[in-house]
Amino acid sequence: MSGNRPDGFSYREVGTEVRITHHGRHATTLRGGRAAEFLREVEFGDPQELMARVTGNYKHGNERTARNHPRNRGR
Known part of the structure; x- marks a missing residue:
């Protein structure tokens, strides 16, 4: 199911950020401790998954349900 993997993310270190x-x-x-933690985690895991989680831009599992809701039909 590679279609469900997040993609399109990139990161850059700028000083301590x-x-x-x-x-x-x-x-x-990200700043301070959270930036340092991110840099440690990105070494060992899937960077795209990590960045999706950190930014809150990841699938919640309810996308199909929401798409089929009467309010969202035709969008």
Whole structure:
């Protein structure tokens, strides 16, 4: 199921900050301890999954249900 994997994320270290972008657009900036923790975690895990989790941009499992809701039909 590679279609469900997050993609399009990248990050850059700028001083003590970590700036995360998604498809070239700013998603979030991590500072201090959270930035250091992110840099440690990115070494060992899937960077795309980690950045999706950190930014809150990940699938929740209810996308199909929401798409089929009467309010969202035709979108």
